[in-house]
Amino acid sequence: MPEQPLLVTDRLHLRPFALSDAAHVQALAGERAIAETTLLIPPPYGDGVAETWIATHQPQFRDGRLVNYAITLRPDGHLIGAVGLVIVRVHDRAELGYWIGTRWWNRGFATEAARAIIRYGFDDLGLHRIEAEHFARNPASGRVMLKCGMRYEGRSLQAVKKWGIYEDIDRYGLIHP
Numbered sequence: 001m002p003e004q005p006l007l008v009t010d011r012l013h014l015r016p017f018a019l020s021d022a023a024h025v026q027a028l029a030g031e032r033a034i035a036e037t038t039l040l041i042p043p044p045y046g047d048g049v050a051e052t053w054i055a056t057h058q059p060q061f062r063d064g065r066l067v068n069y070a071i072t073l074r075p076d077g078h079l080i081g082a083v084g085l086v087i088v089r090v091h092d093r094a095e096l097g098y099w100i101g102t103r104w105w106n107r108g109f110a111t112e113a114a115r116a117i118i119r120y121g122f123d124d125l126g127l128h129r130i131e132a133e134h135f136a137r138n139p140a141s142g143r144v145m146l147k148c149g150m151r152y153e154g155r156s157l158q159a160v161k162k163w164g165i166y167e168d169i170d171r172y173g174l175i176h177p
């Protein structure tokens with residue numbers, strides 16, 4: 001597997017995370033608004049969580065199971081979020097996920113980053129299908145998926161338990177064009 005390439009868009013550089021990003025990740029992903037609409041981000045986001053998370057990226061990339069990118073602003077390289085694909089190679093399929101620090105919401109950054117990683121997934125990783133899902137109460141994420149060309153595939157009722165409450169999940173998919 002070749003090295004994880006940099007992805008460049010109009011306003012963003014997507015690059016692999018480094019351990020030196022950990023404090024910044026902790027500050028951004030540690031905001032409760034991020035944990036509220038994601039499944040795997042814990043509140044509180046304790047010391048060491050970011051380091052552990054970042055350390056999994058390269059081994060899993062080499063195994064072909066994961067590609068995660070730090071979303072950074074051009075030209076100064078300021079870290080504002082994360083975007084990734086969890087790959088199921090046997091099906092040439094991946095699940096897209098992302099978060100953006102709250103102060104950069106609603107400026108199109110998640111969409112711009114997601115479009116870039118989708119292109120990379122299809123063109124370079126040879127994926128056939130990319131899918132994504134969000135809590136039904138998180139329509140902003142659904143907008144990102146639609147703006148990336150994904151198709152709404154339906155709602156799974158009470159499919160996950162989040163903080164003790166069963167929640168509906170909206171699902172989207174995109175087939176290699």
Ligand SMILES: CC(C)(COP(=O)(O)OP(=O)(O)OC[C@H]1O[C@@H](n2cnc3c(N)ncnc32)[C@H](O)[C@@H]1OP(=O)(O)O)[C@@H](O)C(=O)NCCC(=O)NCCS
Nearest residue numbers: 037098099100105106107108109110111134139140141143
């Ligand atoms: C979801 C998230 C990644 C969106 O990031 P972002 O950079 O603000 O996304 P974009 O600016 O590209 O697009 C957001 C869209 O949602 C829309 N939106 C925002 N709040 C909304 C709401 N309450 N209802 C409906 N649409 C909403 C925006 O208007 C925009 O759509 P538009 O371009 O058609 O106007 C960000 O809110 C986030 O990190 N949330 C917490 C983590 C999370 O939920 N991750 C996704 C898990 S599935």
